[in-house]
Amino acid sequence: TGQLCELHVLYFCDCGLGYIFNHDCERAGMKCHLQANCLNFRDNFTCECRMGYQGDGQLCSEIDECGSGVHRCHQRATCNNTLGSYSCFCNSGYVGDGINCQDINECLVENGGCHANAVLATCINRMGTYECSCPGGFTGDGRQCEDIDECKDSKICPPITTCNFPGGDGLTCEDVDECLQMSQCHENALCINIPGSYNCSCKVGFSGDGLVRCTDVNECLLENGGCSDNAQCVNSRGSFSCLCPGGFNLVNRTLCRDINECEEQSEPCGLNEECKNIDGSYECPCQRGYYRPAANMDCVDVNECDNDPCHVNATCLNTVGSHTCTCFQGFKGNGSRCEDVDECSEADPCHSRALCTNLIGDFLCTCEQGFNGDGFLCVDVDECALSGTICPSFSTCVNSPGTHVCSCLNRTLALNDSCVSPSPLCDPACHARGLCHPSPAGHQCVCDLGFQGDGVFCSDVDECQEENVCPEDETECVNTPGSFSCVCRNGYTLEGTTKCVGEYMSMSVHVQRRLVQGHSCMDRFHFPRVLEQKLNKVQV
Incomplete structure (x- = not known):
């Protein structure tokens, strides 16, 4: 006819399985709330409030997770209620995602802002804050330290001397390098000589006053020690290391780079599946247009583990039509809720001479005072x-x-x-x-x-069983309760106070003398009974 024809593209929207449009519910006589979904089960229409709301579906009210106490915010975090949900923010002085908050050690960065010129002030970390303290001989608030002029006291030095730094005879004074002397600072500290004194500064990886205390700094408590988000920071004495979970390679000591299994493996997925690389692993979701009704059929199954239904401290295992949650080692629960296992109360993993300290997901054994060891084995x-x-x-x-x-x-x-x-x-x-x-x-x-x-x-203790207890050939060892004696052998007698001689070499009465005190025990010499009888006849 010579008229232009217009092309009209038709389309329509359909609700997911188990859901229908709310106006369909209205046509069925069921009016749902704005924050509710309409469900159709065998032409039976019901209304259900959405997550974060409560009610019968026709009337839904927002749940205040912060006010009701059902939130998971850390005790050092602030809970902020939002429509249908809530958010957590760590308090000042703490770092984390709000669910887990850790204290920030301000002293690790530029000494916490404490005085750090020629005189280094001590920075003391506190929970959520920190303090600065000037060293001896200085005054101030720790952020600014000024030297105390002890020489203002005119009586501090003798009249013929001048008040100055220690060292010298008062007329010619030289600085004493205290760092050349032994044991000035802690074993994990560096000694820095300054005019008239010295400073002890803990080595990198340790914190303290440098004199009597240098404790290991747990670098993992601050920003995960610099390790990437998916790496585990492992603290060690004076240092730390980053460990990557399975499916990652460690790069530049701190970065965990994901392994792309889809490129490195040959056909990791099955028919009608596409390989999708994820952090630490890979997935094989069904290709567009496919679904898996059962494990032995083509793709239709929904992997519930993709929606992270398990607790943060649990692993998820997908099964046909369902899934299971298993808590990590060191935790207990049903997988949806995992609590730390107090190994110290449920068992006795430590040595009998050690103290057990429970940690989140772990425990620590420490030997008692007077014992050395790793806590599992303690040696006196x-x-x-x-x-x-x-x-x-x-x-x-x-x-x-x-x-x-x-x-x-x-x-x-x-x-x-x-x-x-x-x-x-x-x-x-x-x-x-x-x-x-x-x-x-x-x-x-x-x-x-x-x-x-x-x-x-x-x-x-039978000391006579030990070697060289009585070293002289003419003596023999006799054990006594708590000690022992060295006596002359049969055929020898005591001459003088310390010497054993043969039976016929000396028959005088002085052989009856006894050696009463030795160096380490009571050495008592006696002569044979036969010799006593002969001696008695001579005396008669």
Whole structure:
């Protein structure tokens, strides 16, 4: 006809499976709320409030997660309610995503803003804040430190000298390099000599005053130690390292680069599936137009794990038509909710002489005072072998688990320059040769010198079984309770005070003398009974 024809493109929108348009509900006599969805099940129309709202579907009200206390914000975070949801923000002085908030160690960056010129002020980190403190000989608020002029006191030096930095004779004064002397600073600190004094500064990776305290800095607490978001920061003494999870390669020590399995593997997915690389792994979703009704059929199955239905501390395993959630090691629960396992209360993983400290997803074992080890194995420190352990001259050091005692060798203990009876507070009571004494773990028993056992039961140590106890060929060892004696062998007698001679070399009465005190034990010499009988005949 000579008229132009217009092309009209027809299209329509359809709701997902299980849903219909709200106006269809209205035509069926069911009017849903603006924040509700209309559900059709076998021509039975119902209204259901959306996530973040509550009600019967026809009337829905917004849930205040912050006011009702159902939010998951950290105790150091602020909860902000929004329509249908909420958000978490860490408080000032803390860093994190609001669900997990960690204290910011301000002292790690430029000493926290504390005075840091010729004199380094001490920065002390606190929960959510920090403090600055000037060193000795200086005054100020820590951010600004000024030297105290001690020389203003005219009586501080003798009349013929001039007040100056330490060192010299007062007429010619030279700076003393204290850093050349031993043990000025902590073992993990650097000594810096300055005119008239010195500074102790903890090494990189440690924090403290540098003099008596330099503790390891946990770099992982601040911005994950510089590791990338999908890397695990592992703290070590004075340093740290970044570990990547499976499916990642570590680049430049801090960056975890994803492995593209779709390019490196040959046909990782099945028929009608497309390989989709994700962080640390890959997925094989169905191609457009396919679905998987069962595991042994073509693609139709929806992988519920894609919607992260499990707890943040759980792993998700997709199954046919469903899924399972399993909490990580160190957590317990049904997978939808995972709580930390307190290994210290449910079991006894540490050594009997160690303290157990529960951590999130882990635990820590620390040996008690007087013991060394990793907490799983604790070995007693022999204080008697240390140079700093001193007992009075009239006593002897006896090592005990976790401590030591000073024994007077007469079933008493040395205390305040005198010998006193052992404590009666041990339960069960100690052996007759045991010494009851206090220790970091409470009162305990230890066997006296020359005896062995646990203190509750003690048996004599046979020193004669050791080598070279009595080194002279003419003597033999005789064990006694708690000690031993070296006596002349059969056929030898004591001549003088220390020498054993043959039977017929000396028959004088002086052989009856006894050697009463040796260097380390009571050395007692005697002669055979046959020789005594011969000597008696000579005297008659």
